[in-house]
Amino acid sequence: MSNISVFISEEEISTRIKELGAEIRKDYGDEEIIVLCILKGAIIFCADLLRAIGGKTQLEFISASSYGNNTETSGQVDISYKLSQSLKGKHVLIVEDIVDTGLTLDRVLARLKKEEEPASMKLASLLTKPSRREIEVNIDYLGFEIEDKFVIGYGLDLAQNYRELPYIGLMNA
Ligand code: 5GP
Numbered sequence: 001m002s003n004i005s006v007f008i009s010e011e012e013i014s015t016r017i018k019e020l021g022a023e024i025r026k027d028y029g030d031e032e033i034i035v036l037c038i039l040k041g042a043i044i045f046c047a048d049l050l051r052a053i054g055g056k057t058q059l060e061f062i063s064a065s066s067y068g069n070n071t072e073t074s075g076q077v078d079i080s081y082k083l084s085q086s087l088k089g090k091h092v093l094i095v096e097d098i099v100d101t102g103l104t105l106d107r108v109l110a111r112l113k114k115e116e117e118p119a120s121m122k123l124a125s126l127l128t129k130p131s132r133r134e135i136e137v138n139i140d141y142l143g144f145e146i147e148d149k150f151v152i153g154y155g156l157d158l159a160q161n162y163r164e165l166p167y168i169g170l171m172n173a
Helices: 011-026 042-052 103-116
Strands: 004-008 033-037 057-067 078-080 091-099 121-127 141-145 166-170
Touching: 011 042, 011 121, 011 141, 033 042, 033 103, 042 091, 057 103, 078 103, 091 103, 103 121, 141 166
Parallel strands: 033 057, 033 091, 091 121, 121 141
Antiparallel strands: 004 166, 057 078
16 A cells, blocks of 8 residues: 555564563463453454463453544543453453553553452553653563554554554555
8 A cells, every 4th residue: 555654564573573472471481371452453463472472371352442533542441341251360461552641551450450350460562652651551561662653554543444454554644
Protein backbone atom coordinates (compact mmCIF):
# COMPACT_ATOMS: atom_id res chain seq x y z
CA MET A 1 0.00 0.00 0.00
CA SER A 2 1.67 3.17 -1.19
CA ASN A 3 0.34 5.58 1.47
CA ILE A 4 1.82 3.50 4.30
CA SER A 5 5.51 3.31 5.07
CA VAL A 6 7.26 0.58 7.04
CA PHE A 7 8.29 1.81 10.49
CA ILE A 8 9.30 -1.50 12.09
CA SER A 9 9.80 -4.35 9.66
CA GLU A 10 8.48 -7.88 9.85
CA GLU A 11 12.04 -9.17 10.39
CA GLU A 12 12.75 -6.73 13.23
CA ILE A 13 9.51 -7.70 14.95
CA SER A 14 10.17 -11.40 14.57
CA THR A 15 13.73 -11.14 15.92
CA ARG A 16 12.64 -9.09 18.94
CA ILE A 17 9.77 -11.45 19.77
CA LYS A 18 12.08 -14.47 19.75
CA GLU A 19 14.36 -12.63 22.20
CA LEU A 20 11.44 -11.66 24.44
CA GLY A 21 10.02 -15.19 24.40
CA ALA A 22 13.34 -16.68 25.45
CA GLU A 23 13.75 -14.09 28.22
CA ILE A 24 10.24 -14.71 29.54
CA ARG A 25 10.61 -18.50 29.58
CA LYS A 26 13.98 -18.18 31.33
CA ASP A 27 12.42 -15.95 34.03
CA TYR A 28 9.47 -18.26 34.68
CA GLY A 29 11.43 -21.53 34.46
CA ASP A 30 9.04 -24.50 34.31
CA GLU A 31 6.11 -22.52 35.77
CA GLU A 32 2.83 -22.41 33.90
CA ILE A 33 2.14 -18.94 32.51
CA ILE A 34 -1.37 -17.69 31.92
CA VAL A 35 -0.93 -15.47 28.88
CA LEU A 36 -3.68 -12.87 28.95
CA CYS A 37 -4.11 -11.13 25.61
CA ILE A 38 -5.71 -7.68 25.50
CA LEU A 39 -8.05 -7.60 22.51
CA LYS A 40 -8.12 -6.61 19.84
CA GLY A 41 -4.78 -4.91 19.16
CA ALA A 42 -2.47 -7.42 20.89
CA ILE A 43 -3.82 -10.51 19.15
CA ILE A 44 -1.10 -10.83 16.48
CA PHE A 45 1.75 -10.03 18.87
CA CYS A 46 0.30 -12.42 21.44
CA ALA A 47 0.02 -15.29 18.95
CA ASP A 48 3.69 -14.93 18.03
CA LEU A 49 4.88 -14.29 21.60
CA LEU A 50 3.00 -17.33 22.95
CA ARG A 51 4.88 -19.58 20.52
CA ALA A 52 8.20 -17.86 21.28
CA ILE A 53 7.67 -18.43 25.04
CA GLY A 54 6.87 -22.12 24.61
CA GLY A 55 6.68 -24.54 27.54
CA LYS A 56 3.61 -24.63 29.76
CA THR A 57 1.21 -21.81 28.90
CA GLN A 58 -2.52 -21.18 28.82
CA LEU A 59 -4.24 -18.47 26.82
CA GLU A 60 -6.98 -16.13 28.01
CA PHE A 61 -8.49 -12.96 26.57
CA ILE A 62 -9.65 -9.64 27.92
CA SER A 63 -11.18 -6.86 25.90
CA ALA A 64 -10.25 -3.24 26.56
CA SER A 65 -10.91 -0.20 24.45
CA SER A 66 -10.55 3.51 24.96
CA TYR A 67 -10.01 4.87 21.48
CA GLY A 68 -13.28 4.59 19.66
CA ASN A 69 -12.58 5.52 16.07
CA ASN A 70 -10.23 8.37 16.84
CA THR A 71 -6.49 8.55 17.23
CA GLU A 72 -6.74 10.22 20.64
CA THR A 73 -7.77 8.42 23.81
CA SER A 74 -11.36 9.01 24.94
CA GLY A 75 -10.25 8.97 28.57
CA GLN A 76 -12.70 6.21 29.35
CA VAL A 77 -11.72 2.54 29.26
CA ASP A 78 -14.28 -0.18 28.52
CA ILE A 79 -13.14 -3.51 29.94
CA SER A 80 -14.94 -6.81 29.52
CA TYR A 81 -13.85 -10.39 30.01
CA LYS A 82 -15.11 -13.88 30.51
CA LEU A 83 -12.20 -16.12 31.49
CA SER A 84 -12.30 -19.89 31.22
CA GLN A 85 -10.60 -20.27 34.61
CA SER A 86 -9.97 -18.40 37.85
CA LEU A 87 -6.63 -16.57 37.87
CA LYS A 88 -6.37 -16.81 41.64
CA GLY A 89 -2.87 -17.96 42.60
CA LYS A 90 -1.73 -18.15 38.97
CA HIS A 91 1.17 -16.45 37.20
CA VAL A 92 -0.38 -14.05 34.71
CA LEU A 93 1.44 -12.37 31.84
CA ILE A 94 -0.62 -9.58 30.32
CA VAL A 95 0.11 -8.96 26.66
CA GLU A 96 -0.62 -5.52 25.19
CA ASP A 97 0.08 -3.94 21.80
CA ILE A 98 1.12 -0.45 22.91
CA VAL A 99 1.26 1.63 26.09
CA ASP A 100 0.40 5.22 25.27
CA THR A 101 -1.04 7.35 28.10
CA GLY A 102 -1.01 4.27 30.38
CA LEU A 103 -4.69 4.63 31.20
CA THR A 104 -5.83 1.31 29.70
CA LEU A 105 -3.19 -0.76 31.47
CA ASP A 106 -3.67 1.05 34.74
CA ARG A 107 -7.39 0.18 34.70
CA VAL A 108 -6.87 -3.40 33.50
CA LEU A 109 -4.19 -4.12 36.12
CA ALA A 110 -6.24 -2.62 38.95
CA ARG A 111 -9.35 -4.57 38.01
CA LEU A 112 -7.58 -7.92 37.61
CA LYS A 113 -5.68 -7.50 40.84
CA LYS A 114 -8.88 -6.80 42.73
CA GLU A 115 -11.18 -9.33 41.07
CA GLU A 116 -8.81 -12.20 40.27
CA GLU A 117 -6.01 -12.14 42.90
CA PRO A 118 -3.28 -13.75 40.74
CA ALA A 119 -0.02 -14.93 42.38
CA SER A 120 1.89 -12.62 40.05
CA MET A 121 1.09 -10.25 37.24
CA LYS A 122 3.62 -9.04 34.69
CA LEU A 123 3.24 -7.04 31.52
CA ALA A 124 4.61 -7.57 28.01
CA SER A 125 4.02 -4.78 25.51
CA LEU A 126 5.17 -4.70 21.91
CA LEU A 127 5.45 -0.89 21.89
CA THR A 128 5.61 2.05 24.26
CA LYS A 129 5.39 5.81 23.71
CA PRO A 130 6.95 7.19 26.91
CA SER A 131 6.53 10.82 25.85
CA ARG A 132 2.73 10.38 26.00
CA ARG A 133 2.57 8.83 29.47
CA GLU A 134 0.04 10.25 31.97
CA ILE A 135 -0.07 7.30 34.36
CA GLU A 136 3.08 5.33 35.14
CA VAL A 137 2.93 1.69 34.08
CA ASN A 138 5.76 -0.78 34.61
CA ILE A 139 6.47 -2.79 31.44
CA ASP A 140 8.37 -5.97 32.32
CA TYR A 141 8.97 -7.09 28.73
CA LEU A 142 9.14 -4.45 26.00
CA GLY A 143 9.47 -4.85 22.26
CA PHE A 144 10.27 -1.33 21.06
CA GLU A 145 10.19 2.22 22.39
CA ILE A 146 8.85 4.68 19.80
CA GLU A 147 8.30 8.41 19.45
CA ASP A 148 4.91 10.07 19.53
CA LYS A 149 3.64 8.77 16.19
CA PHE A 150 0.37 7.01 15.42
CA VAL A 151 1.27 3.55 14.17
CA ILE A 152 -0.78 0.86 12.46
CA GLY A 153 -0.40 -2.78 11.45
CA TYR A 154 0.60 -6.02 13.17
CA GLY A 155 -2.70 -5.92 15.09
CA LEU A 156 -2.90 -2.14 15.53
CA ASP A 157 -5.78 -0.44 13.78
CA LEU A 158 -7.04 2.85 12.45
CA ALA A 159 -10.85 2.71 12.72
CA GLN A 160 -10.62 -1.14 12.70
CA ASN A 161 -8.53 -1.22 9.52
CA TYR A 162 -4.92 -2.26 8.79
CA ARG A 163 -4.58 -4.88 11.55
CA GLU A 164 -3.49 -7.44 8.93
CA LEU A 165 -0.28 -5.64 7.90
CA PRO A 166 2.74 -7.86 8.76
CA TYR A 167 4.80 -4.81 9.84
CA ILE A 168 4.31 -1.71 12.00
CA GLY A 169 3.56 1.13 9.62
CA LEU A 170 3.05 4.87 9.48
CA MET A 171 0.38 6.60 7.43
CA ASN A 172 1.97 9.12 5.11
CA ALA A 173 0.40 12.57 5.18
P1 5GP B 1 -3.50 4.19 26.53
O1 5GP B 1 -4.66 3.80 27.40
O2 5GP B 1 -2.18 3.71 27.05
O3 5GP B 1 -3.52 5.66 26.22
O4 5GP B 1 -3.76 3.55 25.12
C1 5GP B 1 -3.62 2.22 24.90
C2 5GP B 1 -4.39 1.82 23.66
O5 5GP B 1 -4.54 2.90 22.73
C3 5GP B 1 -3.63 0.76 22.93
O6 5GP B 1 -3.96 -0.51 23.40
C4 5GP B 1 -4.07 0.96 21.50
O7 5GP B 1 -5.26 0.25 21.26
C5 5GP B 1 -4.35 2.45 21.41
N1 5GP B 1 -3.20 3.16 20.82
C6 5GP B 1 -2.31 3.97 21.43
N2 5GP B 1 -1.39 4.44 20.58
C7 5GP B 1 -1.71 3.92 19.38
C8 5GP B 1 -1.11 4.01 18.08
O8 5GP B 1 -0.10 4.66 17.82
N3 5GP B 1 -1.74 3.31 17.09
C9 5GP B 1 -2.85 2.57 17.28
N4 5GP B 1 -3.36 1.93 16.23
N5 5GP B 1 -3.43 2.45 18.49
C10 5GP B 1 -2.85 3.11 19.53
